[in-house]
Amino acid sequence: MGKTIAEKILSNHSGKDAHAGDIVIANLDFMIGQDGTSGVAIDSFKKMSAKKVFDPSKIAIIIDHSSPSPNEGVSAIHKKIREFSKEQGIKLYDIGCGVCHQITPEQGHVAPGDLVIGADSHTCTYGAINVFSTGIGSTDLAAGMISGKLWFKVPETIKVIFNGKLPKGVYSKDLILNLIGKIGSDGATYAALEIGGQAIDDMSVDARFTLSNMAIECGAKAGLMNADKKVTDWVNKHLPAGRQGSKKKPNPISADKDAIYIKTIEIDVSAMEPQIAKPHTVDNVCNVSEVAGTPIQQGYIGTCTNGRLEDFEIAAKILKGKKISKDCRLIIAPASKEIMLEMIKTGIYQSLIESGAVAVTPGCGPCVGTHNGVPSDGENIISTANRNFLGRMGNRNSFIYLASPATVAASMIEGKIADPRE
C-alpha cells in the first residue's frame, strides 16, 4: 500500500510500517520552545525528576513572544529560560534574534525528511521544506527533551493542489486564506495537508512558508510540501550553520503514486482576488472588494507568517515614495535579525520608515497581544499575522483583519482596506 509523506516520515522515525491511524513512538530530529511555553516545559521537566536533556544539540529555545520583556513576570520567565539553557547547554536565541519559526529553518536546524516538534502551534511552518513538524504543548516538549522521543498518531492526509498562475496582486497568503475559508477552521483537524500544484512550484520558498505556517488554522497537524530544487538549494544554503559536526544528511520524502488521501482539494488560483479574513475567526474569509473602504487605525507587517524579506520587499514597493495615511499607524517587525540586516542593506528598512512605518524588535511583535502595539477599543487592525481571534492583539474590543503584505501596504496609504491591484 502506498504511503503519504506523513506516513513515510513517521515510519522512518519509528522503525514501524506506519499507516494513518497507527500510534507510533518516534525519534525526534529537533525540537523548539519559545518564551510563552518554555517556562511550563522547564517546570514539567523538573517535575519529571529529569536532570539532563537527551541531546542539547537537538534543542533550541527562542525568546520571541515578548521580546524584550514588557513586565516583571515575563522577565522572570526569560531568566528561567536563560538559566535552564545555560545549565543544559541548549542553544538559546535571546531577544532580538527573531521569531522561532524563522530562526529554526534559517539557522539550519531542520532539513527535508526530519521529524520536529515545537511548543508553538505554528511549528507546522517547516512543512514547506519537507519537514514533518508539528506543534505540541509544554509537557510534551519536556518529555521530548528528556527522551528524544514522542508518541504520534499517524495522521490521514488531505491533498491540496493550487492550479494555475498567480495573478498580479495575489500572493501565497491569499491562497492559504482562500483554502481556510473553504474548509473552515476545523476542516483538517487531526489530518496532515500535502500542498502542491503549479502555483506552489512557481513560488519562492519564503512564500511557501506562509502557506505551511497557517496549516494549523484549519486544524492540520502538518502542512507538507515536496522538496524540489528550490527547497534543496534553500536548505543547502542554510543547513551548514545549524548542523555543524553532524553527519545527518537531508532525506527528501515524496508520497507514493498510490498513496491514500482522505480528500483532494483543487483550487484554481488564476482568477483569485486578494483575500481577507474578517474578525474574529480565520475562516471568515472574503474577497478584498467586499470589505474595501473599511477604516483602519493600525497596520502590522511581520510575524512567522509574513515577516520575511520578500514580504517587506513587496510592501516597500507599494509604499515607495508614499506616506501612510495620517489616520493610521504601521508597525513592522522583521521575522529575524538576519532579515532586518538584509532590509537595512537593501534600503527597504529606511524606505519603510520614511513612509511612516514604526519598526519594532525582530520577533512576534504585536501579533500575540503581549506588547508592541495593543490596539484601543473599537479600532480596526489589518495584519499579516495568522490569527484574528477576539482579543488576540491584547484588546477584546478591537477588530483584526488578516491579509497579505501587499494588501496591508495598500491599505496604509488610504487608511482604509484597499485592493493592492489598484
Place this chain on the structure above:
Amino acid sequence: MKGKVFKFGDNVDTDLIIPARYLNTSDPDELAKHCMEDADPDWVKKKNTGDFIVGGENFGCGSSREHAPIAIKAAGVSAVIAKSFARIFYRNAINIGLPILESPEAAEEIKENDEIEVNLKKGEIKNLSNGKTYKSYPFPEFMQNIIDSGGLINYLRQKQHNPQPQ
C-alpha cells in the same frame, strides 16, 4: 462528579481561554483568575468548583499554550465536554490531567445551567435536569492510561517506579 453547565459556542480558541497577556506566569491559580476572560469576563465570578464547560466544535483551537487546560483545571472545572476538540488542546488536556469528553449529542442538547453528572470511567454524561444519558467517544487505551495516572508527568513517574517491558 456533579455540577452546573456553562455553555460556550464553536471555535473557543486558546486566546479566549487564557489571553497571552497573562502568560507572564505559570502559576495555575493566577491563570485560573483569568480563565475564559475574553469569552466571558464574568465567568470566573459565576462558576463554582466542580462545574462543567460545554463547548461546540473545535474547542481549544489556536495556540499550543498548555496554560489553557491548566487554567481550566485550576479554575475547578470538573471536565470539558465538546462536539470536537482541536488537536493540540486535546493532547495538552490529557497530558495535564484535565478530563475532556467528546460527545456531539451531549454538547448539542445540554443547556446552560443544566445540572449534569459525569462518570469518566464509563465515559457517561447524565443530564440530571431531564434524566437523559449520553456516551462519549472512548479514548485509545494508551491515552486512557495517561488519564488514569492523572497526566503525563505522573504516568512517566509511575513508569519509572514500575518499569514495563518495551
